[in-house]
Amino acid sequence: MTPPLVLSATYSFKNTAEVIHFMEGRSEREEYGRYGNPTVKVLESKIAQLDGAEACAVFSSGMAAITSTIIALTRSGSHVVLFGDCYRRTRQFVTQMLSRFGVSYTLVPPGDLDAVERAIVPETRLVIGEAPTNPYLHVTDLEALAKRCAKKRVHTLIDATFATPINMRPLEFGATLVTHSATKYLAGHNDVLGGSVAGPSGLVSLIRETRDIMGSICDPQAAYLIHRGLKTLALRVAAQNSSALEIARFLEAHPRIEQVWYPGLPSHRDHAVAARLMSGFGGVVTFRVKGDLDSTSQFIDRCQIPKIAPSLGGVESLIEQPALMSYFGLTTADREALGIYDNLVRFAVGIENTQDLVADLIEALR
Numbered sequence: 591m592t593p594p595l596v597l598s599a600t601y602s603f604k605n606t607a608e609v610i611h612f613m614e615g616r617s618e619r620e621e622y623g624r625y626g627n628p629t630v631k632v633l634e635s636k637i638a639q640l641d642g643a644e645a646c647a648v649f650s651s652g653m654a655a656i657t658s659t660i661i662a663l664t665r666s667g668s669h670v671v672l673f674g675d676c677y678r679r680t681r682q683f684v685t686q687m688l689s690r691f692g693v694s695y696t697l698v699p700p701g702d703l704d705a706v707e708r709a710i711v712p713e714t715r716l717v718i719g720e721a722p723t724n725p726y727l728h729v730t731d732l733e734a735l736a737k738r739c740a741k742k743r744v745h746t747l748i749d750a751t752f753a754t755p756i757n758m759r760p761l762e763f764g765a766t767l768v769t770h771s772a773t774k775y776l777a778g779h780n781d782v783l784g785g786s787v788a789g790p791s792g793l794v795s796l797i798r799e800t801r802d803i804m805g806s807i808c809d810p811q812a813a814y815l816i817h818r819g820l821k822t823l824a825l826r827v828a829a830q831n832s833s834a835l836e837i838a839r840f841l842e843a844h845p846r847i848e849q850v851w852y853p854g855l856p857s858h859r860d861h862a863v864a865a866r867l868m869s870g871f872g873g874v875v876t877f878r879v880k881g882d883l884d885s886t887s888q889f890i891d892r893c894q895i896p897k898i899a900p901s902l903g904g905v906e907s908l909i910e911q912p913a914l915m916s917y918f919g920l921t922t923a924d925r926e927a928l929g930i931y932d933n934l935v936r937f938a939v940g941i942e943n944t945q946d947l948v949a950d951l952i953e954a955l956r
């Protein structure tokens with residue numbers, strides 16, 4: 591019922607004949623920990639099934655999955671297209687690191703498919719998107735995006751961490767590859783880091799070869815915990831979907847709230863697209879309170895149940911003020927240029943009782 595946790599870093603051969611048999615590709619077995627592990631392989635097969643993919647490779651973190659994938663699919667002279675509101679570290683990797691190795695990029699406005707099409711040049715290898723995005727939960731029409739990219743023979747890589755395969759499976763809409771930070775919903779308990787990328791087996795093999803060289807492999811103990819988390823993924827996500835929707839509706843009606851972003855609300859820019867692509871709208875609610883940097887901090891400090899922390903997708907509710915977490919050190923004006931307001935709050939809903947969470951918010955807002 592439970593996959594064995596195999597901790598071996600290397601695997602012995604009975605004799606030289608067995609070495610040669612294996613090296614000639616005539617037997618399937620383990621060789622060395624960086625090239626594969628039985629516990630990790632069980633997890634890869636489960637995530638591939640969840641994503642509806644031929645194959646999956648897992649990594650030591652979400653960023654390891656994303657960076658290894660981009661490195662596997664580009665080389666000096668290549669070009670990538672990236673939505674401007676993608677995960678901050680992904681954007682930094684492409685704009686600050688990858689560019690040092692001769693890979694150029696174009697940033698396009700969130701969800702602007704015409705801009706994507708205009709940005710594609712003969713050297714473009716990859717369009718990198720995310721749905722829903724952080725923190726405004728934009729949901730791009732992945733079907734239209736995939737169609738336009740396929741017409742130009744460009745692969746799409748979609749980071750679906752916020753959606754999970756329970757709510758949305760980008761490969762069904764024609765995306766080439768889907769990636770998750772398994773640290774978040776897949777593992778679900780805020781106790782392990784991991785990442786995955788899934789898609790056609792040819793591309794995943796290429797990405798695995800890159801992982802074998804870069805060493806961004808998933809530790810078997812981490813794979814074991816993520817696999818364990820997956821057993822309750824559907825239940826957790828269902829609870830988080832319904833709790834977050836209720837909380838988003840409550841906040842939108844509250845006089846001390848300026849604006850709420852949640853793709854399940856008709857007021858969200860991408861509600862119609864989200865309703866078509868997703869079977870649930872996820873556990874993250876973003877909102878602005880009526881107030882400044884300090885009064886927003888006071889509200890957050892008064893919340894009793896959600897803990898102040900980055901991350902999302904675990905059983906515990908987490909709350910944060912992006913201005914003081916991911917964007918600390920920038921001036922208010924610089925943050926606003928990036929669309930991050932001082933009074934912005936990101937609430938990653940856990941699986942606590944919804945009424946308790948609402949009561950906590952009422953008290954903190956009061």
Ligand SMILES: *Cc1c(COP(=O)(O)O)cnc(C)c1O
Nearest residue numbers: 651652653677749751771773784
């Ligand atoms: C957290 C996160 C990542 C990075 O994952 P790590 O496991 O922290 O490396 C990438 N994309 C999104 C959308 C995330 O939320």
